[in-house]
Amino acid sequence: MRVLEQLNQSLHAVMAERSDVLFIGEDVLDPYGGAFKVSKGLSTAFPDQVITTPISEASIVGLGTGLALQGYRPVVEIMFGDFITLIADQLVNQAAKMTWMYNRDLAVPIVVRTPMGGRRGYGPTHSQTLEKHFLGVPGLTVLAASQALDAGALLRIAIEEIDTPVLFVENKLLYARQAIEPGELDMRKSDAQVPTLTIGGGRPDFSIITYGDNLSLVLEAVAYLHEEEELNGEILMVHQVSPIDFEPLRVSVMTTRRVVVVEEGIEAHGWGAEVIAGLSDISLEAPPERVGARSLPIPAARGLEEQVLPQKQDVIDAVIRTVDRYHV
Amino acid sequence: MPVATENLSQILYRDMLLIRRTEEKILELFSAGKVGGTTHTCIGQEANAVALVGQLDRQRDFVVSNHRCHGHYLAYGGPLDGLLGEILGTANGVCGGRGGSQHIKYDRFQSNGVLGGGIPIACGMAMGEKLKGGDGITVVSIGDGALGEGTLYESLNMAALWDLPILFLVENNRYAQSTPLHLGVAGSIVDRARPFGIRADEIDTTDVEELLVWSSRAIEAVRLERKPHWAVMHTYRFSAHSKGDDTRDEDEVRAYQEKDPLRIQSARLNAEQLDEAEAWVRDVLGRALAACDAAGEAMKL
Numbered sequence: 001m002r003v004l005e006q007l008n009q010s011l012h013a014v015m016a017e018r019s020d021v022l023f024i025g026e027d028v029l030d031p032y033g034g035a036f037k038v039s040k041g042l043s044t045a046f047p048d049q050v051i052t053t054p055i056s057e058a059s060i061v062g063l064g065t066g067l068a069l070q071g072y073r074p075v076v077e078i079m080f081g082d083f084i085t086l087i088a089d090q091l092v093n094q095a096a097k098m099t100w101m102y103n104r105d106l107a108v109p110i111v112v113r114t115p116m117g118g119r120r121g122y123g124p125t126h127s128q129t130l131e132k133h134f135l136g137v138p139g140l141t142v143l144a145a146s147q148a149l150d151a152g153a154l155l156r157i158a159i160e161e162i163d164t165p166v167l168f169v170e171n172k173l174l175y176a177r178q179a180i181e182p183g184e185l186d187m188r189k190s191d192a193q194v195p196t197l198t199i200g201g202g203r204p205d206f207s208i209i210t211y212g213d214n215l216s217l218v219l220e221a222v223a224y225l226h227e228e229e230e231l232n233g234e235i236l237m238v239h240q241v242s243p244i245d246f247e248p249l250r251v252s253v254m255t256t257r258r259v260v261v262v263e264e265g266i267e268a269h270g271w272g273a274e275v276i277a278g279l280s281d282i283s284l285e286a287p288p289e290r291v292g293a294r295s296l297p298i299p300a301a302r303g304l305e306e307q308v309l310p311q312k313q314d315v316i317d318a319v320i321r322t323v324d325r326y327h328v
Numbered sequence: 329m330p331v332a333t334e335n336l337s338q339i340l341y342r343d344m345l346l347i348r349r350t351e352e353k354i355l356e357l358f359s360a361g362k363v364g365g366t367t368h369t370c371i372g373q374e375a376n377a378v379a380l381v382g383q384l385d386r387q388r389d390f391v392v393s394n395h396r397c398h399g400h401y402l403a404y405g406g407p408l409d410g411l412l413g414e415i416l417g418t419a420n421g422v423c424g425g426r427g428g429s430q431h432i433k434y435d436r437f438q439s440n441g442v443l444g445g446g447i448p449i450a451c452g453m454a455m456g457e458k459l460k461g462g463d464g465i466t467v468v469s470i471g472d473g474a475l476g477e478g479t480l481y482e483s484l485n486m487a488a489l490w491d492l493p494i495l496f497l498v499e500n501n502r503y504a505q506s507t508p509l510h511l512g513v514a515g516s517i518v519d520r521a522r523p524f525g526i527r528a529d530e531i532d533t534t535d536v537e538e539l540l541v542w543s544s545r546a547i548e549a550v551r552l553e554r555k556p557h558w559a560v561m562h563t564y565r566f567s568a569h570s571k572g573d574d575t576r577d578e579d580e581v582r583a584y585q586e587k588d589p590l591r592i593q594s595a596r597l598n599a600e601q602l603d604e605a606e607a608w609v610r611d612v613l614g615r616a617l618a619a620c621d622a623a624g625e626a627m628k629l
């Protein structure tokens with residue numbers, strides 16, 4: 001099953017079970033079913049639970065927050081992740097703060113879902129990975145779907161189990177990717193509410209920490225390094241991007257003492273820096289490496305976009321740097 | 329045929345035809361997989377661009393356009409090879425391949441695909457022109473869907489408060505992506521600006537010559553009075569929102585196609601003039617595509 005179907009079927013299931021789950025967004029009605037088709041069929045099956053809205057990103061997130069305060073569990077879709085800049089005030093200054101600021105046991109269970117990421121030639125305002133600007137916001141949880149963990153199950157955790165606002169990031173290339181079947185890869189799951197997966201068997205030589213659709217290029221890079229360099233990699237697939245659960249990351253890095261962090265967002269001031277800071281008390285065999293996008297907007301032309309976004313070769317090179325200078 | 333011997337009806341037809349054939353070519357290139365990303369064509373709405381933007385003075389007027397910008401750009405006088413290159417990702421793109429279909433700039437024209445974002449910027453450009461004592465005007469184009477964005481209402485307030493020389497061009501093509509007007513827009517479109525004290529007018533036609541007269545009045549009002557104007561054109565797009573899926577009723581689309589602006593205008597020309605226009609467009613388009621081929625892929629960051 002593709003990640004798109006996982007998300008869609010999970011929404012169908014949860015909305016059938018609970019009438020307090022509302023789906024809100026632009027162009028979400030059938031037959032269109034949303035720009036990326038995540039809401040396909042929902043308005044037909046649950047006409048009273050799906051609200052198609054005007055093009056008013058800030059206000060529909062505010063609307064969702066108000067509904068959450070009324071006991072609903074709204075899922076708001078922002079058509080492109082690039083537009084989360086428009087909802088920053090509603091999330092950061094309003095929704096995320098309420099519980100603590102009012103000093104009340106207040107649930108604000110709004111989920112804001114949005115497709116992020118490039119590699120489709122959509123250009124500077126429809127290709128970015130902008131969740132970095134929402135990391136470390138007190139009261140806001142940032143989750144990212146992947147091929148490795150049932151994306152529908154992850155979405156369900158966001159909707160049903162987390163009582164604070166959630167920004168739920170779906171890299172747009174994921175929609176068309178096949179979910180990785182259990183057993184297909186050697187992987188262990190942490191027992192946190194939002195699990196981190198540790199992927200890879202044998203005695204690992206290096207750790208790669210990443211999230212989202214970076215997994216696809218990381219898997220290719222790890223396979224290459226195994227075949228060509230006889231190096232074993234362990235991949236840490238994070239699903240809760242913020243706040244970070246360091247435990248499984250530390251376990252891996254304490255074994256390998258070589259670490260590369262991979263993200264699609266701009267590397268400078270990025271998530272990877274925070275991950276590395278949280279591991280900095282572990283003495284490493286080599287300086288930690290980071291792979292991310294260059295500090296430029298994302299150009300539309302294919303040949304240019306490739307030069308800005310991280311590629312498989314960048315991951316390979318980063319891993320090699322951790323072993324070349326400091327032999328295994 | 330040299331332009332000097334053309335009459336106005338011919339020029340209007342030819343300018344619309346250039347936009348139509350260019351965008352048909354763009355869609356063809358997308359279908360053939362020659363271009364990535366996305367694009368939004370204004371097929372069916374060409375008369376709006378030609379009638380209003382085409383009358384602006386490139387030496388002094390500014391245009392802030394949106395995702396559906398190719399027609400505005402060409403009517404403004406943006407070079408065709410630069411547009412095609414930008415979309416194809418060749419080195420001759422008007423922004424070097426960085427912007428792509430939705431993000432183009434040429435002279436005093438610029439566009440951006442984030443809805444609502446350009447409206448206050450246009451106010452700032454109009455204010456700058458006012459502060460400098462210039463007589464240029466700024467045109468900002470929005471669709472019915474962008475009426476949902478809060479920046480619009482903040483901008484209307486500022487434009488009225490400070491008497492900014494800005495023309496709000498609202499192209500109501502009755503849909504925002506898949507959403508029909510009645511599901512996205514409450515109340516009247518033309519009345520939206522009036523409570524701010526902004527003069528507003530609307531027109532429902534695809535006849536470029538009617539639009540031309542109406543637009544020239546709107547432009548002159550802003551230019552001479554140095555005040556904002558809200559100009560609503562009721563229109564329709566014939567092609568899909570972007571490349572692919574179109575969920576509109578086919579009979580509805582067909583009914584509007586009866587009022588194709590090119591068809592209306594072609595009735596004013598004879599067969600020879602029509603052939604000449606086609607030949608001219610074919611030639612210009614062929615040369616622009618050849619220039620893209622010659623330029624090669626954009627690789628310089």
Ligand SMILES: Cc1ncc(C[n+]2csc(CCOP(=O)(O)OP(=O)(O)O)c2C)c(N)n1
Nearest residue numbers: 396441442443471472473474501503504505
């Ligand atoms: C802030 C923002 N939200 C959503 C979108 C996605 N989007 C692009 S065009 C469009 C519909 C716009 O409709 P309208 O303003 O009527 O212009 P039209 O496409 O009909 O020309 C949408 C929702 C966007 N580009 N920017």
Ligand SMILES: [Mg+2]
Nearest residue numbers: 471472503504
């Ligand atoms: Mg519209």
